[in-house]
Amino acid sequence: MTQTLRRCLPLLALLLSATASAQRIFVCKDPVTGHTLTSDRPIPECSQSTVRELRKDGSTLRVIPPPLTAAERQAKEEETARLKQEEIAQAEQKRRDQVLLASYTNEAALEEARARQVEPLQDDIKHAQQRLELAQKELASAQQDAKPYGKKPLPFGIQQRLMRSDASIKGEQTVIDSKRGEIDKTNKKFDEDRARFRILTGKN
Numbered sequence: 001m002t003q004t005l006r007r008c009l010p011l012l013a014l015l016l017s018a019t020a021s022a023q024r025i026f027v028c029k030d031p032v033t034g035h036t037l038t039s040d041r042p043i044p045e046c047s048q049s050t051v052r053e054l055r056k057d058g059s060t061l062r063v064i065p066p067p068l069t070a071a072e073r074q075a076k077e078e079e080t081a082r083l084k085q086e087e088i089a090q091a092e093q094k095r096r097d098q099v100l101l102a103s104y105t106n107e108a109a110l111e112e113a114r115a116r117q118v119e120p121l122q123d124d125i126k127h128a129q130q131r132l133e134l135a136q137k138e139l140a141s142a143q144q145d146a147k148p149y150g151k152k153p154l155p156f157g158i159q160q161r162l163m164r165s166d167a168s169i170k171g172e173q174t175v176i177d178s179k180r181g182e183i184d185k186t187n188k189k190f191d192e193d194r195a196r197f198r199i200l201t202g203k204n
Helices: 002-022 070-103 107-149 157-199
Strands: 025-031 036-039 051-054 060-064
Touching: 070 107, 070 157, 107 157
Parallel strands: none
Antiparallel strands: 025 036, 025 051, 051 060
16 A cells, blocks of 8 residues: 555656646737737746736736846836935925924025125125225226326336236226125025925925
8 A cells, every 4th residue: 555655656646746736827928920919927038028927717917027138128217216305305304394484483584594695795785886996996996096107117016007007907806796696596505495395394
């Protein structure tokens, strides 16, 4: 009895394997001929095509899509990168919102903070304008002193006055332009913060 059972084991294993294989059916269309191909294992001819894996009762177990083309892979990578950037941007916006709400209890506090940042810049402009006016007066005076010489070489002292006053004018104008740019940038930031604050507090 035991020997008979041992002889039957390989046959039983083969039958079980065949039964398991028969439980899966792969179906696809040959991309070259257009014919429908069926097999109990993956079909090499359809490695680049959509394959349906069926149960033994003919119902679909799953659909295996074809591998992505190079263009599709690139598009997928770009979409993944875009979504990642959106996620980062949303996290950063959330962080900024938390800082904004923690920094200002109301809109008046925000405007006070704006004034504190803008006022020193306005003072810098005021002082630079005063220095600019002095430099312009000094330049006008040096030019007046240079007139009698016409096209003759100017004395060293007058040349120095002309150069110093001209450099001062350019330098102070640069300071004024820079400070005005800082004020514009500061006001833009506070305008954006105020608009966002209104949204977050439901006052927009």
